[in-house]
Amino acid sequence: MWTIRPSCPDSAQSMTEKPTLTVSIIGAGVTGAWQALMLAQRGHSVTVREAACEEATGAASRMAGAMLAPYCEAELAGRVVQDLGVRGLKLWHDAGLGAQWRGTLVLARPRDEADLVRFGQKTLGHRVVHEDEIARLEPELGGRFRWGLFFPDEGHMAPRRALSAMTGRLRSIGSQVNFSDPVPEPVWMAAGAGEIVIDCRGIAAREELKGLRGVRGEMAVVQAEGLGLSRPIRLLHPRSAIYVVPWGDDIYMIGATSIESEYAGPVTLRSSLDLLGTACALHPGFAQARIIEFSAGVRPAFPDNIPKIIKRGRRLIVNGAYRHGFLLAPVLAEAVANHLEYDEPLPDAFVLRNAGC
Numbered sequence: 001m002w003t004i005r006p007s008c009p010d011s012a013q014s015m016t017e018k019p020t021l022t023v024s025i026i027g028a029g030v031t032g033a034w035q036a037l038m039l040a041q042r043g044h045s046v047t048v049r050e051a052a053c054e055e056a057t058g059a060a061s062r063m064a065g066a067m068l069a070p071y072c073e074a075e076l077a078g079r080v081v082q083d084l085g086v087r088g089l090k091l092w093h094d095a096g097l098g099a100q101w102r103g104t105l106v107l108a109r110p111r112d113e114a115d116l117v118r119f120g121q122k123t124l125g126h127r128v129v130h131e132d133e134i135a136r137l138e139p140e141l142g143g144r145f146r147w148g149l150f151f152p153d154e155g156h157m158a159p160r161r162a163l164s165a166m167t168g169r170l171r172s173i174g175s176q177v178n179f180s181d182p183v184p185e186p187v188w189m190a191a192g193a194g195e196i197v198i199d200c201r202g203i204a205a206r207e208e209l210k211g212l213r214g215v216r217g218e219m220a221v222v223q224a225e226g227l228g229l230s231r232p233i234r235l236l237h238p239r240s241a242i243y244v245v246p247w248g249d250d251i252y253m254i255g256a257t258s259i260e261s262e263y264a265g266p267v268t269l270r271s272s273l274d275l276l277g278t279a280c281a282l283h284p285g286f287a288q289a290r291i292i293e294f295s296a297g298v299r300p301a302f303p304d305n306i307p308k309i310i311k312r313g314r315r316l317i318v319n320g321a322y323r324h325g326f327l328l329a330p331v332l333a334e335a336v337a338n339h340l341e342y343d344e345p346l347p348d349a350f351v352l353r354n355a356g357c
């Protein structure tokens with residue numbers, strides 16, 4: 001049983017009334033931001049402490065697509081991520097934080113169409129679209145692909161805009177969000193009397209969390225004026241599966257590599273060629289795009305690539321969101337809030353087995 005000490009003890013408080021919690025959240029990436037929002041919206045007193053300045057917050061989150069793609073991701077991640085992710089879609093939808101709902105288009109050049117068949121067999125939530133419907137969905141791609149798969153229920157957003165919308169929302173409902181405020185190690189010492197700490201440090205927690213590893217993801221941001229693509233498009237290829245995500249205002253994110261490495265340094269020449277070459281194969285108009293940024297983020301991941309919620313005294317650790325931090329952050333936040341408020345068991349998939357950490 002998780003013992004909650006109300007921050008404002010009131011002897012008249014009825015046994016059934018929910019106590020107000022005082023919660024300190026470490027890290028304002030998408031995981032921490034959603035934890036904060038979920039608890040603040042339920043009336044709890046929330047402070048967020050973030051090491052980076054406001055413009056650079058979210059070590060991995062800033063680099064994300066950020067696609068909300070439970071069906072496409074099931075190709076590699078399986079049914080657990082799909083089923084939890086469908087709940088994530090609903091929570092983003094209800095939150096109104098700027099997510100777009102235009103679906104995902106998955107395409108392949110004629111010589112790679114076997115990959116499209118395989119992708120379709122391994123995923124649900126799609127329909128086959130032929131040349132005419134591809135042209136209706138994305139006029140600029142008319143005549144370029146014979147057929148593809150359309151996942152109508154998926155979403156996407158511009159992650160940096162979404163993170164700042166979450167900060168704005170938090171402040172507007174009275175939560176404190178402190179940037180350039182690193183919590184020193186050991187972070188559990190950060191807990192004040194009666195306070196619950198939720199540790200959402202991403203890969204920065206790897207020294208403490210045995211089993212947590214980093215998966216490097218390289219990406220490019222380009223400006224392609226007049227291209228007019230309106231939804232995430234994945235171009236399948238036997239060697240790499242690159243996607244393009246419209247972030248609005250003619251800006252596109254081209255992502256992403258997936259390399260077992262915790263190195264967050266500059267993008268390699270080889271990866272940049274793969275990213276930009278695939279974008280040009282999707283549409284030759286990308287050849288005229290201006291490169292705004294090449295970056296790499298490190299996705300935090302546990303061995304099964306499913307995020308985990310770990311309890312240590314008065315601290316909860318939420319980490320390991322891997323490729324699905326945007327998709328699953330609200331689901332993790334909801335599970336934590338229900339657990340704290342009603343002692344609800346955590347979803348099985350989020351419990352770390354064979355802990356060793």
Ligand SMILES: Cc1cc2nc3c(=O)[nH]c(=O)nc-3n(C[C@H](O)[C@H](O)[C@H](O)COP(=O)(O)OP(=O)(O)OC[C@H]3O[C@@H](n4cnc5c(N)ncnc54)[C@H](O)[C@@H]3O)c2cc1C
Nearest residue numbers: 027029031051058060061065067183202217297325326327
């Ligand atoms: C290239 C790329 C593409 C991706 N695309 C997608 C996608 O399309 N869809 C999707 O759902 N997911 C995607 N992801 C995955 C997603 O970005 C991650 O799962 C998610 O960002 C993890 O978020 P986080 O908040 O746990 O960690 P982070 O975003 O890394 O945030 C952790 C925060 O904690 C702060 N911090 C660390 N130590 C301290 C401290 N001591 N005190 C205070 N603050 C501290 C850091 O400064 C940082 O801001 C992608 C990832 C990458 C790299």
